[in-house]
Amino acid sequence: MTIEQRLNDIEQIIRINKTAKKVTLIAVSKQQSLNKLTLAYRCGIRHFGENYLQEALEKIEQLKQLNITWHFIGHIQSNKTKTIAENFNWVHTIDRLKIATRLSEQRGDDKPALNCCIQVNLSQEDSKSGVHIDELPTLANAILQLPNLKLRGLMAIPAKTDCPEEQLAQFKLLTQSLTRINQTLPVDLDTISMGMSGDYQRALAAGSTMLRLGTALFGPRA
Numbered sequence: 648m649t650i651e652q653r654l655n656d657i658e659q660i661i662r663i664n665k666t667a668k669k670v671t672l673i674a675v676s677k678q679q680s681l682n683k684l685t686l687a688y689r690c691g692i693r694h695f696g697e698n699y700l701q702e703a704l705e706k707i708e709q710l711k712q713l714n715i716t717w718h719f720i721g722h723i724q725s726n727k728t729k730t731i732a733e734n735f736n737w738v739h740t741i742d743r744l745k746i747a748t749r750l751s752e753q754r755g756d757d758k759p760a761l762n763c764c765i766q767v768n769l770s771q772e773d774s775k776s777g778v779h780i781d782e783l784p785t786l787a788n789a790i791l792q793l794p795n796l797k798l799r800g801l802m803a804i805p806a807k808t809d810c811p812e813e814q815l816a817q818f819k820l821l822t823q824s825l826t827r828i829n830q831t832l833p834v835d836l837d838t839i840s841m842g843m844s845g846d847y848q849r850a851l852a853a854g855s856t857m858l859r860l861g862t863a864l865f866g867p868r869a
């Protein structure tokens with residue numbers, strides 16, 4: 648199948664399953680060739696997500712002629728925050744204040760505020776990245792005070808499960824967490840970043856506004 652055919656299928660699934668008013672598709676292009684990114688761009692994709700900084704910087708440089716919105720969706724090491732702050736439009740994986748503070752300080756004042764999501768650890772497993780739900784309000788409130796970050800919403804990668812109900816419940820927990828923040832803090836967050844190739848139908852049913860799709864769009868990674 649071509650990227651165009653895969654995209655048609657994905658757009659149809661979005662239309663049928665979405666519960667949010669608007670859903671943005673992020674093409675997760677890690678370990679995919681520049682050629683494939685260009686093909687996706689020609690099909691109308693404007694949002695691309697990358698996990699690995701060095702690989703991402705090369706692609707951003709090569710494709711700088713194109714009108715692309717770049718999303719950083721990988722784990723953030725504190726010695727990499729400056730490069731991330733200077734090169735991306737969005738960061739989805741903030742899970743501690745130290746990282747958020749550095750990103751805000753290192754975002755140039757000449758640039759618009761960096762759009763960001765807080766990554767939430769829905770399953771409360773200590774091994775996973777993401778802030779625990781009970782610490783989320785404090786972190787969200789602190790990020791709202793940072794001048795060069797614009798808090799947009801929440802992101803999660805739910806624990807793998809074979810039980811569809813359990814998976815749907817995890818996605819719904821993220822949507823409920825966003826609603827609660829909007830009710831308790833002076834903010835109107837609009838982004839729920841959830842849903843990958845294997846689970847995006849259920850993420851849409853639970854209110855996702857941003858899907859992060861890699862293999863469903865590009866095929867297997869190199």
Ligand SMILES: *Cc1c(COP(=O)(O)O)cnc(C)c1O
Pocket residue numbers: 675677698720721804843844845859860861862863
């Ligand atoms: C790799 C990755 C994706 C895309 O995964 P697919 O299963 O290929 O769709 C989405 N989100 C994050 C955080 C990833 O690391």
